[in-house]
Amino acid sequence: MVKQVDLxxxxxxxxxxxxxxxxxxxxxxxxxxxxxxxxxxTTIKTPNIDRFARNGFLFENAYSEGLPTVPVRRALMTGRxxxxxxxxxxxxxxxxxxxxxxxxxxxxxxxxxxxxxxxxPKYGYSRGFDYVKFCPGHELDHTINQDDALDPGMKAxxxxxxxxxxxxxxxxxxxxxxxxxxxxxxFLKIRQHWRSEDDNYIxxxxxEADRWxxxxxxxxxxxxxxxxxxxxxxxxxxxSVWTKEPCPYxxxxxxxxxxxxxxxxxxxRITDEECEHVRALYSENVELVDKQIGKLLNSIRDQGLWDExxxxxxxxxxxxxxxxxxxxxxMRKCRPWPYEELVHVPxxxxxxxxxxxxxxxxxxxxxxxxxxxxxxxxxxxxNNSLDGGxxxxxxxxxxxxxxxxxxxxxxxxxxxxxxxxxxYYGMSWSIITEDYSYIHWLLKNASQRDYANVxxxxxxxxxxxxxxxxTAGAKQEVPEGDExxxxxxxxKQLNNIIAQNEEVASDLLKQLKLYIxxxxxx
Amino acid sequence: MFLGLQAPxxxxxxxxxxxxxxxxxKERLAATDxxxxxxxxxxxxxxxxxxxxxxxxxxxQPGVSxxxxxxxxxxxxxxxxxxxxxxxxxxVKQGKVVGSKAGLMNPKEMxxxxxxx
Numbered sequence: 001m002v003k004q005v006d007l008x009x010x011x012x013x014x015x016x017x018x019x020x021x022x023x024x025x026x027x028x029x030x031x032x033x034x035x036x037x038x039x040x041x042t043t044i045k046t047p048n049i050d051r052f053a054r055n056g057f058l059f060e061n062a063y064s065e066g067l068p069t070v071p072v073r074r075a076l077m078t079g080r081x082x083x084x085x086x087x088x089x090x091x092x093x094x095x096x097x098x099x100x101x102x103x104x105x106x107x108x109x110x111x112x113x114x115x116x117x118x119x120x121p122k123y124g125y126s127r128g129f130d131y132v133k134f135c136p137g138h139e140l141d142h143t144i145n146q147d148d149a150l151d152p153g154m155k156a157x158x159x160x161x162x163x164x165x166x167x168x169x170x171x172x173x174x175x176x177x178x179x180x181x182x183x184x185x186x187f188l189k190i191r192q193h194w195r196s197e198d199d200n201y202i203x204x205x206x207x208e209a210d211r212w213x214x215x216x217x218x219x220x221x222x223x224x225x226x227x228x229x230x231x232x233x234x235x236x237x238x239x240s241v242w243t244k245e246p247c248p249y250x251x252x253x254x255x256x257x258x259x260x261x262x263x264x265x266x267x268x269r270i271t272d273e274e275c276e277h278v279r280a281l282y283s284e285n286v287e288l289v290d291k292q293i294g295k296l297l298n299s300i301r302d303q304g305l306w307d308e309x310x311x312x313x314x315x316x317x318x319x320x321x322x323x324x325x326x327x328x329x330x331m332r333k334c335r336p337w338p339y340e341e342l343v344h345v346p347x348x349x350x351x352x353x354x355x356x357x358x359x360x361x362x363x364x365x366x367x368x369x370x371x372x373x374x375x376x377x378x379x380x381x382x383n384n385s386l387d388g389g390x391x392x393x394x395x396x397x398x399x400x401x402x403x404x405x406x407x408x409x410x411x412x413x414x415x416x417x418x419x420x421x422x423x424y425y426g427m428s429w430s431i432i433t434e435d436y437s438y439i440h441w442l443l444k445n446a447s448q449r450d451y452a453n454v455x456x457x458x459x460x461x462x463x464x465x466x467x468x469x470x471t472a473g474a475k476q477e478v479p480e481g482d483e484x485x486x487x488x489x490x491x492k493q494l495n496n497i498i499a500q501n502e503e504v505a506s507d508l509l510k511q512l513k514l515y516i517x518x519x520x521x522x
Numbered sequence: 523m524f525l526g527l528q529a530p531x532x533x534x535x536x537x538x539x540x541x542x543x544x545x546x547x548k549e550r551l552a553a554t555d556x557x558x559x560x561x562x563x564x565x566x567x568x569x570x571x572x573x574x575x576x577x578x579x580x581x582x583q584p585g586v587s588x589x590x591x592x593x594x595x596x597x598x599x600x601x602x603x604x605x606x607x608x609x610x611x612x613x614v615k616q617g618k619v620v621g622s623k624a625g626l627m628n629p630k631e632m633x634x635x636x637x638x639x
Contacts, residue, residue, distance in 0.1 A: 469609060518571050521629070
């Protein structure tokens with residue numbers, strides 16, 4: 001037990017918690033967990049993140065619940081599951097975010113980001129931050145320079161493979177071909193102005209975060225800094241593409257660089273060799289992200305903040321990039337498929353005052369981040385005791401459904417939940433236990449445009465009363481097409497064993513429905 | 523514990539829920555001034571969740587009698603109220619069923635439903 005001055009005021013409180021003054025939350029979008037050395041990768045060089053993990057707490061079984069980018073941010077900021085309630089949609093008035101709760105507190109808040117889906121018009125994911133710095137240009141914001149002239153030495157088609165774009169007659173294969181060329185063209189119009197590695201998206205975001213820490217924040221106040229880097233999200237544009245050197249992870253590749261590939265199933269469109277090269281370029285991007293995050297972590301140390309700042313590093317999801325364990329047959333998130341390569345995420349935390357070097361096996365979810373941040377700041381209260389004054393409400397954490405992870409890191413509890421859930425709102429649900437993973441399809445072959453849409457068809461599916469009730473006499477049937485995997489023997493979900501294990505499947509489906517229904521009623 | 527949350531239970535120790543049958547429902551509902559009666563089915567996950575919601579609702583709206591009817595064992599009463607699915611909640615005021623709704627609600631939605639009929 002230590003005594004500490006409460007951040008709200010001057011009253012001393014008995015605390016069982018380490019002395020954490022600040023929080024830095026680092027989101028690295030699309031960072032697939034098994035591309036990091038600390039999660040078992042033996043070829044990709046990520047020494048900085050590996051060292052961070054080695055000295056802190058690494059969560060082996062962290063899962064994002066509602067996918068992809070936007071619902072993940074909503075869950076992270078509110079501590080509430082999204083899967084039962086909504087998908088890709090703006091932050092709502094009824095949502096209570098970490099920054100809403102921190103309003104009127106001593107803790108100053110900052111958001112440094114280049115994640116364009118958070119910046120979509122009316123989406124409001126920068127709500128409540130005292131300081132907001134958006135670094136422009138990444139995917140979805142990539143049209144800002146589309147009317148500029150492009151260096152005549154750069155052509156979009158030279159940065160992908162001809163056969164992904166054109167058929168034998170030299171015609172565009174489909175809408176995905178045109179979209180791909182436009183996406184590359186827009187990126188090149190930004191990329192042509194870069195002069196050094198410092199211009200890369202991740203370098204700019206890390207640099208701006210460091211600038212806020214060093215020069216902008218009020219140094220007498222504690223802080224919560226949210227860094228949201230869209231890298232290592234595609235385009236796959238690591239240094240070797242521009243130095244014309246072989247990619248260190250696929251040095252024998254003779255074709256064009258593949259900055260981007262179409263949002264499609266890979267069969268008949270993207271060869272195995274091309275998928276392999278995409279993964280190699282992505283690996284090199286991960287290495288670059290590690291280098292820049294390493295510089296930022298070093299700066300946090302140099303500024304004397306390490307021993308008073310909790311630092312969280314995580315991602316929102318991985319990335320399908322090919323067949324089998326690499327993507328179950330798709331490139332990019334063109335289908336709402338909640339397989340391991342997408343939903344299993346890295347999560348590592350440095351906690352001042354707690355001895356790290358621990359790997360935690362218990363299931364955790366992204367909804368646990370918000371309660372952990374507020375608990376670290378000693379500001380987790382169900383109903384807020386702060387006097388807002390002037391009749392304005394001050395919000396507490398009563399709506400949060402996630403769990404504070406500090407007791408788990410302190411070893412006071414072995415687990416905070418027995419299983420994890422994941423999926424796309426109204427399209428796919430998954431339950432992941434120690435023994436099995438089960439996937440329940442609501443709408444399997446929807447496209448990216450269907451799920452990344454506030455008017456997703458998932459909305460109507462979730463409204464269907466039959467989803468939330470049973471008829472008298474009816475037995476719980478496991479629907480045809482659902483999938484079951486043995487998580488111990490087949491962690492990459494390659495061998496569907498549902499036909500031989502109907503009883504297990506039925507129990508898991510029941511458990512999944514019970515839990516999502518329970519969340520809906522909370 | 524269920525996934526870090528309290529497992530959905532009926533918690534009969536804390537909130538009284540009276541079980542009705544085809545033989546008793548008519549008389550009991552007619553004698554109810556303010557009540558919520560839920561058709562449930564054994565092993566139905568949604569029913570387990572709605573029972574928990576009713577408990578929370580009764581804290582928000584004190585004085586409401588809570589009742590259950592097993593939809594499979596009491597075909598006559600289910601037919602009488604056209605309850606084809608479980609859970610189906612009936613709202614009872616002054617001895618009459620004034621509202622009926624199938625599926626899930628959260629406690630606030632349940633309160634709004636009760637007050638709207």
